[in-house]
Amino acid sequence: MDQMDIRERLGVRPIINVSGTMTALGASIVVPEAVAATAAILNQFVEVDDLQRKASRVIARLCDTEAGFVTASCAAAMSICVAAAMTGSDLFAIERLPDAAGLKDEVIIQSGHMVAYGAPVEQSIRLVGGRVVPVGQATATRAYQVKGAISERTAAAMFVVSHHTVQYGMMGLEAFCAAMHERSIPVIVDAASEYDLRRFLKAGADAVCYSSHKFLGGPTGGIVAGRKDFVRAAYLQNRGIGRGMKVGKEGVVGTIAALEAWETRDHAGIRARETAALLHWRDVLSGRPGVTTKIVPDPTDNPLDRLELWLDPDAAHITAWDLADRLASGPRPVIIRDHEIELGYFLMDPCNLHPGEAEVVGVRLAEELDRALASNTVIASPISERGLRKTQALMSWPD
Ligand SMILES: *Cc1c(COP(=O)(O)O)cnc(C)c1O
Secondary structure, eight states, rough: SOOOOHHHHHOOOOOOSSSBGGGGGBBBBOOOOHHHHHHHHHHOOHHHHHHHHHHHHHHHHHHHHSSEEESSSSSHHHHHHHHHHTTTOOOOHHTTTTOOOSSOEEEEEGGGGGOOOSSSSHHHTTTTHHHHHEEEEETBHHHHHHHHHTTTTTTEEEEEEEETTSSOOOOOOHHHHHHHHHTTEEEEEEOOOOOOHHHEEHTTTTTEEEEEETTTTOOOOOOEOOOHHHHHHHHHHTTTGGGGGGHHHHHHHHHHHHHHHHHOOOOHHEEEEEEEHHHHHHHHHHHHHTTTEEEEEEEEEOOOEEEEEEEEEEHHSSHHHHHHHHSSSSSSOEEHHHHHHHGGEEEEEOTTTOTTTHHHHHHHHHHHHHHHHSSSOOOOOOOOHHHHHHHHHTTTTTT
């Protein structure tokens, strides 16, 4: 990077993101087309309904559906879609939410989909006055449970596509949509991090919610795409509960630009660069005592591989979580993907690297593993304390 790094001026740490498109780390690298479009609109006026009409056409084309719009985030898109299922296009009901008296307000969701992405999925339902109706058990959903959960008060069903959800025993989207559509219940899909803009609508979803700032490399925003009457009812929520989830003109324009760039992006070239990073890290790690690596595909079929790094603490002299914490310290902090780190491994995600960063990550891995190996004792802090430490740090914010 030749320009001055703004992070230095702000006094925040210049992290290298090997974790993924995480809100807590600044989501993704915004593509140049979206950066330019965002800057170009910021000091201009525009009729926002008309701008959103343009966004609708671009979203409809890319998602091969009828309509769409941009909102503040995928989480906002989910809440707004639930509200739409409750109120339809009734402006009076829209202004009344979250008071749902007299409205259908139940939202069916598989228990194994009730995960957290940084906030609980089901809170996006409760936020607008919806009532969560979990179906099945954490690890299994049967068709009779889904059908049995439908009542006169069912407004919608929500389906979550994410590595966070239970990856077995769940009802698939097609069967889930078929069961709901038998009773004319719309299905809302949370596909925040998914690359495929068409698959879920094709499988029967009435509306799909994406993040602008994840794989698309747009500014912070969310996308609703789907059936026109449903999308319209969702858009109308901007006159009500959606107001606090407002997206600015720059978010709409930036999302349009990111979607258009997605169409012409060199996906194969990006994949090749990501693979080169994974192979480089694997080379750096190969033959090191107590270190095992494996290149693994994305669990929800996104065209993205990651490197799994397992540690045998006795041989490597360090646990996976202590290595992660050490990588995250010092002048070039490297943040890895640690969702299941208590099992003794972490993942390294190559999709948010600037040129040269993969090599820096390789150097940091070697440094910290060499240092651990040279230590006379095994570096093994209790994993439970790691969680407590993180909570304590949060609870003392802003200090
Ligand atoms: C990231 C994520 C969200 C939230 O998306 P935002 O656009 O950041 O609000 C919702 N669901 C899943 C599965 C996610 O991964």
